[in-house]
Amino acid sequence: MADADPPSAKDHLSVDEIRHALGELTDAQMARIKKSALIFSRHPTSPDDLIQTAFERALAGTRKCPRDLPIDRFFAGVIRSISDGEANRIENTQEMVPVEEDASPESAGVTPRDPRPDTETRMVANAQYKGFQNAILDLFDDDEEAQLIILGIISELEGQDLRKETGMTQTEFNSKRRKIRRRVEKAMKDGKIQ
Amino acid sequence: MNTGDKTNDRKYFMALADIMLEDIFESTDDEIVREVADGDEGLDALRTRMNNNVAIAEERAGEERRRVAQQKLEARKARATNIVSIDPASARRKVEEALRRDDLSMAARNETSSELSDVEILQKYRDLVDLGVIKPDDGGQG
Numbered sequence: 297m298a299d300a301d302p303p304s305a306k307d308h309l310s311v312d313e314i315r316h317a318l319g320e321l322t323d324a325q326m327a328r329i330k331k332s333a334l335i336f337s338r339h340p341t342s343p344d345d346l347i348q349t350a351f352e353r354a355l356a357g358t359r360k361c362p363r364d365l366p367i368d369r370f371f372a373g374v375i376r377s378i379s380d381g382e383a384n385r386i387e388n389t390q391e392m393v394p395v396e397e398d399a400s401p402e403s404a405g406v407t408p409r410d411p412r413p414d415t416e417t418r419m420v421a422n423a424q425y426k427g428f429q430n431a432i433l434d435l436f437d438d439d440e441e442a443q444l445i446i447l448g449i450i451s452e453l454e455g456q457d458l459r460k461e462t463g464m465t466q467t468e469f470n471s472k473r474r475k476i477r478r479r480v481e482k483a484m485k486d487g488k489i490q
Numbered sequence: 491m492n493t494g495d496k497t498n499d500r501k502y503f504m505a506l507a508d509i510m511l512e513d514i515f516e517s518t519d520d521e522i523v524r525e526v527a528d529g530d531e532g533l534d535a536l537r538t539r540m541n542n543n544v545a546i547a548e549e550r551a552g553e554e555r556r557r558v559a560q561q562k563l564e565a566r567k568a569r570a571t572n573i574v575s576i577d578p579a580s581a582r583r584k585v586e587e588a589l590r591r592d593d594l595s596m597a598a599r600n601e602t603s604s605e606l607s608d609v610e611i612l613q614k615y616r617d618l619v620d621l622g623v624i625k626p627d628d629g630g631q632g
Contacts, residue, residue, distance in 0.1 A: 351547030
């Protein structure tokens with residue numbers, strides 16, 4: 297009986313429906329998913345890592361797609377969330393790690409392998425974000441308007457405030473935004489701007 | 491050290507990526523497909539890569555589902571082991587003993603009177619075992 301269905305069954309796609317949708321992805325949907333992964337990937341996490349993890353979570357039923365959301369939009373959101381979560385995990389790793397986590401006699405004197413990223417990995421990750429800002433500005437050495445948009449974002453402007461700050465019309469802004477996106481995509485390799 | 495906060499640098503990175511994401515989804519299907527077709531990878535390679543990603547994800551998701559199912563099964567087995575030997579009369583006695591002993595609500599006490607069926611009293615027994623009020627190993631002397 298429909299009334300007895302749990303809300304998630306009515307409001308979200310089932311795992312079988314996700315599987316079916318993945319088998320029926322259009323070229324445009326694939327392209328959008330790929331491009332989303334490209335712009336959210338950060339070394340050492342590759343775009344394919346992000347895509348596989350997003351698909352895996354949907355197929356395992358741990359991320360649920362609302363019925364009214366296009367499937368490519370859903371996966372772009374999951375990819376964004378995974379990227380942010382992975383960065384959070386790296387940034388919030390504590391400096392000091394326990395040497396002994398297991399008090400059993402067998403483990404005496406043995407340092408368990410810590411699954412968390414080491415200091416060097418965290419430093420590299422932090423530097424990457426700062427390096428990303430510099431690298432993306434360098435990419436647009438020939439385009440002051442694009443740099444203005446990027447600096448506006450770094451100044452925490454968004455939406456119409458960002459557009460107004462640049463002095464561009466909506467059409468000009470959209471065109472410049474596309475130029476930024478395409479150039480960044482071309483420059484991205486292995487989660488870094490080359 | 492652990493701040494728990496998103497660093498500014500990552501916040502800017504996410505904001506820049508969000509601006510680009512908006513453009514990806516405001517592009518038409520034709521525009522976005524043409525970009526891939528004209529790019530280094532091409533459409534055929536994109537389809538192959540995406541199919542591979544689905545296959546790998548399907549395999550990993552299957553392992554995850556099996557792991558979760560196994561955990562549920564083990565939890566159910568453990569629970570069944572705890573209650574396997576109880577008969578309704580003993581369960582009723584242990585429930586009432588436990589409720590006399592513990593500071594439970596009046597409503598909970600009233601529910602355990604003789605109007606509860608055998609099925610209901612067994613359920614109550616299981617609930618109290620799960621809550622740790624009754625320890626089956628010591629004959630209900632929790």
